[in-house]
Amino acid sequence: MTDLISTHGWTAVPRDTSLLLDGKKNIVQPKSTGVNDISLPKTPLAQNVLEYAKRELREETFNHSMRVFYYGQAIRKQQFPDWQISDESYLLTCLLHDIGTADQNISATLMSFEFYGSMLAHSLLTKDLQAPISQAEAVTEAIIRHQDIGNSGNITTLGQLIQLATIFDNMGGHAELVHKKTIRDVVKHFPRKKWSSCFAATIRKENGLKPWAHTTALGEKEFPEGVENNKLMAEFDD
Numbered sequence: 001m002t003d004l005i006s007t008h009g010w011t012a013v014p015r016d017t018s019l020l021l022d023g024k025k026n027i028v029q030p031k032s033t034g035v036n037d038i039s040l041p042k043t044p045l046a047q048n049v050l051e052y053a054k055r056e057l058r059e060e061t062f063n064h065s066m067r068v069f070y071y072g073q074a075i076r077k078q079q080f081p082d083w084q085i086s087d088e089s090y091l092l093t094c095l096l097h098d099i100g101t102a103d104q105n106i107s108a109t110l111m112s113f114e115f116y117g118s119m120l121a122h123s124l125l126t127k128d129l130q131a132p133i134s135q136a137e138a139v140t141e142a143i144i145r146h147q148d149i150g151n152s153g154n155i156t157t158l159g160q161l162i163q164l165a166t167i168f169d170n171m172g173g174h175a176e177l178v179h180k181k182t183i184r185d186v187v188k189h190f191p192r193k194k195w196s197s198c199f200a201a202t203i204r205k206e207n208g209l210k211p212w213a214h215t216t217a218l219g220e221k222e223f224p225e226g227v228e229n230n231k232l233m234a235e236f237d238d
Helices: 002-007 044-056 059-079 087-096 113-128 133-144 157-171 180-189 195-209 214-218 222-228
Strands: 012-014 154-156
Touching: 012 157, 044 059, 044 087, 044 113, 059 087, 059 157, 059 180, 059 195, 087 113, 087 133, 087 157, 113 133, 113 214, 133 154, 133 157, 154 157, 157 195, 157 222, 195 214, 195 222, 214 222
Parallel strands: none
Antiparallel strands: 012 154
């Protein structure tokens, strides 16, 4: 049971990143690392989900998902080396975390995109691909909570890692966790293609369709404007 907890990222850590980082900008100074330095899982499960994500997501969202994988791996290996999350479980989470924003899904439900997307992911992983239940549930929970930002209580290591990486790519948050050369190399392999304006438009679409959406908890105006004004990624956003 303990191995499943650590392997699939179920270990509890603070939701408050100031507690997580002990009030500092980073735990260690980040080092440059490139896409070729980080292994992409080649298991049948990982490859099936990779192909699914390529089919279902628009290119901009797929590229974002891959950037989140590489940024997150750089963060985990350098800042939190004791987080023994399997590369496969993290990749699955990255590839599926925004599946609810796909055009065919965002208007198919009244549910917030993270919650509906988590249901799609759980069904894909358990019914179609026969992933282990502990892994499928870990991915599902991380998708549900990847925008559950706050300063009280705990979250799983898998959920916290994808929060850190998505905030980094979407808003330039926690900029000191990843080396600038790492950003440059990841963007070279997975271009942003005006991701800031693309994702801001998706946020506004979700909030327009569902004024009760969980995304509004991050600020109906503040969140999309923060995405559009991502200064860290501005030079790469073409």
